[in-house]
Amino acid sequence: MRAIIFDFDGTLANTLPICFYAFQNVFKKFDNKDLSSEEIKDMFGPSETGIIRNNLSNPNKEEAIEYYYEKYSEHHKSLVVSNLEILELLKSLKELDIKIGIFTGKAKRSLDISLKALDMDGLFDVIITGDDVINPKPDSEGLLKALSILEVINSDTIYIGDSDADVIAGMRANVFTIGVQWLPEYQTSTFSEQPNLIVKSVKEFKSSLKVGV
Known part of the structure; x- marks a missing residue:
């Protein structure tokens, strides 16, 4: 080996808690959707940017991506x-x-x-x-x-x-x-x-x- x-x-x-938290914030803010951890997990595969671009209805996808990273970074220390x-x-x-x-x-x-x-x-x-x-x-x-x-x-x-x-x-x-x-x-x-x-x-x-x- x-x-x-x-x-x-x-x-x-x-890191799953911070991933769920950041995605939940994005979908709540931009699509007014409350997503469960399981619903987010079902989207996994592409990168975070791919998940947002593929699943967010709101057209402001680049703004949503920036918001994701803001939440991910801001709460990383407390959640990971x-x-x-x-x-x-x-x-x-x-x-x-x-x-x-x-x-x-x-x-x-x-x-x-x-x-x-x-x-x-x-x-x-x-x-x-x-x-x-x-x-x-x-x-x-x-x-x-x-x-x-x-x-x-x-x-x-x-x-x-x-x-x-x-x-x-x-x-x-x-x-x-x-x-x-x-x-x-x-x-x-x-x-x-x-x-x-x-x-x-x-x-x-x-x-x-x-x-x-």
């Missing part, structure tokens, strides 16, 4: 808590000379906000966001792009995510795919396509890799 690529929201950070266990995992993988990356549907702008806030900035060897692909998850385009940049082959790579779209993208890219449910909030409780492994805790994942706990 030479590389591990992670999804972000619900996998590396418990840094997970030291995951941070230590990432650092331990780097010490083992394992390349680590992110493949997320999230837009670069919001990912940058989160990485800086959670002290993860500069840790990753490759980052592919929703802005970097034509076809969002469950398409494997972004994952294959990450492998190419890292110069690793699929049999030497693990992809880790918390949603059906992550698992399907990993399987399509023919990499070892792990579904995780190790954070308080994750996207999928039952995967429609079975990943190679389901992991319930960071400690369990470390044990499976023989990484020091």
Whole structure:
């Protein structure tokens, strides 16, 4: 194994509450709609900008996108808590000379906000966001792009995510795919396509890799 690529929201950070909050504010302000977390989750796939452009009825979509980032940034500190266990995992993988990356549907702008806030900035060897692909998850385009940049082959790579779209993208890219449910909030409780492994805790994942706990 030479590389591990992670999804972000619900996998590396418990950012789902801030995502839901920001989207709920956008749709309430611009469409006067009260959306549940589940209704927002059903829109996931494209980046935040794609979600707003595809689902908002109000024509002021660029203004709505700016409002999303305003809310996302303004309340990040209160709604997203840094997970030291995951941070230590990432650092331990780097010490083992394992390349680590992110493949997320999230837009670069919001990912940058989160990485800086959670002290993860500069840790990753490759980052592919929703802005970097034509076809969002469950398409494997972004994952294959990450492998190419890292110069690793699929049999030497693990992809880790918390949603059906992550698992399907990993399987399509023919990499070892792990579904995780190790954070308080994750996207999928039952995967429609079975990943190679389901992991319930960071400690369990470390044990499976023989990484020091």
